[in-house]
Amino acid sequence: MRDFQIPGRSMVVARHGMAATSHPLATLGAIDILRQGGNAMDAAIAACAIHSAVEPGSTGIGGDCFALYCPGGHGTPIAYNGSGRTPAAASVEWYRERGFAEIPRQSPHAVTVPGAVEAWARLLADHGRLSLEQVLRPAVTYAREGYAVAPRMAFDWARQRDLLMADPASRRIFLPGDVPPGAGDVHVQTELADTLEGIGRHGPAHFYRGAVAEDMVRTLRAGGGLHTMEDFATAAGEYVTPVQSRYRGHDLFECPPNGQGIIAQIILNILEGLPVGEDVLSVERLHLLTEATRLGYGVRDAVVADPALSEVPVDWMLSEQLAGRLRASIDPARAMPAPPVQQPEHKDTVYITVVDKDRNAVSFINSIFHAFGSGMTAPRSGVLFHNRGQSFVVEPGHPNCIGPAKRPMHTIIPAMLMKDGRIELSFGVMGGHYQAMGHAYFLSAVLDHGLDIQSALDLPRLFPLPGRDVVEIERPFPAATRDGLRALGHTLVPASIPLGGGQAVRVDWATGTLWGASDHRKDGMAMGY
Structure with missing residues (x-):
């Protein structure tokens, strides 16, 4: 127990459900979902989607996720790997022939196909109680109607101004008036709201096929990327x-x-x-x-x-x-x-944990790696791309060498102690x-x-x-x-x-x-x- 004469936080104690996240609106959203009859998985994914809207520098649908799920709090947890793969054409020889000694941050080559949306939909279908549309609805509202920027988010945002200025879509969406929003400023992401709403109504195919995928592929290829529609259409995580x-x-x-x-x-x-x-x-x-x-x-x-x-x-x-x-x-x-x-x-990521009244427990992490990831945004869909591909090495024979349809070494890790x-x-x-x-x-x-x-x-x-x-x-x-x-x-x-x-x-x-x-x-x- 902490010393109450010293500044600090008390633990929160409750009986029916508990959520802990890195943003108050995400935590509140998770509790709202639990009180509406959702379970821990519903609540965790709702919170993560809210993070995508209100903490855009830390996570989003342009990133990856990993999850551990323990039904009823007993037995061996179920694990899901929602990390994305490189394009099928991404051979190490291609990079070496063009003089790459490492993968640059603000480039399409740092962008593996985002795995988060597929993981959300799969985990929710297999372990949730609510529909994808219900779970994503709070995030859609925050993205469309606006949210007040929180202090730590403002701190991180200000440090990435130069990165965001270098990409036209990121500059327009994330630097209104060419200025990073400060704490208390209201920020909206209309394009993201439309994309999240479409995912909720039509499922992950709305993200990995059709107009949203076309927008992402067009953006990445315009910068020299090797991504194709097929790379997005075949994206899938795994248990x-x-x-x-x-x-x-x-x-x-x-x-x-x-x-x-x-x-x-x-x-x-x-x-x-x-x-x-x-x-x-x-x-x-x-x-x-x-x-x-x-x-x-x-x-x-x-x-x-x-x-x-x-x-x-x-x-x-x-x-x-x-x-x-x-x-x-x-x-x-x-x-x-x-x-x-x-x-x-380092570094940017959100971590979420939820335990519900039935003691279903979720340990959930979603990331775009660095703050604001690659700094590249698909202009029509509002998808901010991660830069996870920077974790690859361009060294033939190394286990983590970049290659076709390959997942990089990942830093994000949920955990459970039994x-x-x-x-x-x-x-x-x-x-x-x-x-x-x-x-x-x-x-x-x-x-x-x-x-x-x-x-x-x-x-x-x-x-x-x-x-x-x-x-x-x-x-x-x-x-x-x-x-x-x-x-x-x-x-x-x-x-x-x-x-x-x-x-x-x-x-x-x-x-x-x-x-x-x-x-x-x-x-x-x-x-x-």
């Missing part, structure tokens, strides 16, 4: 088997590769055999977490890829053999150099590459140090940037902690923006109550009834 690991007597479930959830499990496997101490913010603990993260991300950048087209050694990645070898390489008195891999930096076959936590941490460390950091605080879920989300964060010998660190860490980390050889740099965000819902089976928490780094909140 996958979640990866499972143990930590402190609990079962952690993550979506499997091409996502990086397995890296959170590697980090925790390393920590399982290390002394974590009593102080959650001790220099010793932070050092061990940082080193375990460096090692885990080194594995990620070597082998995580699309398992349909590359061999991803999941069993080896989760083995004690690997964890023990990595653990033994940590020097408790000295920082190690970073593995020499450079990935694009105890004795019942769900205990549905949670996620946003922040691009930070997410795998974020999961480990959060769970260790809860399971090793007994923090409640809100206090665990409130902790200051640090992150060793993949491929770089620097550690981003948030301002709240005291000077003594910074000095202690520097003394161990860590090079610290101030985090330019908050490291991610996060939400969590805890199920208390003994009392029949639900506990919700939402990260102060975002505009959002938890709400229950």
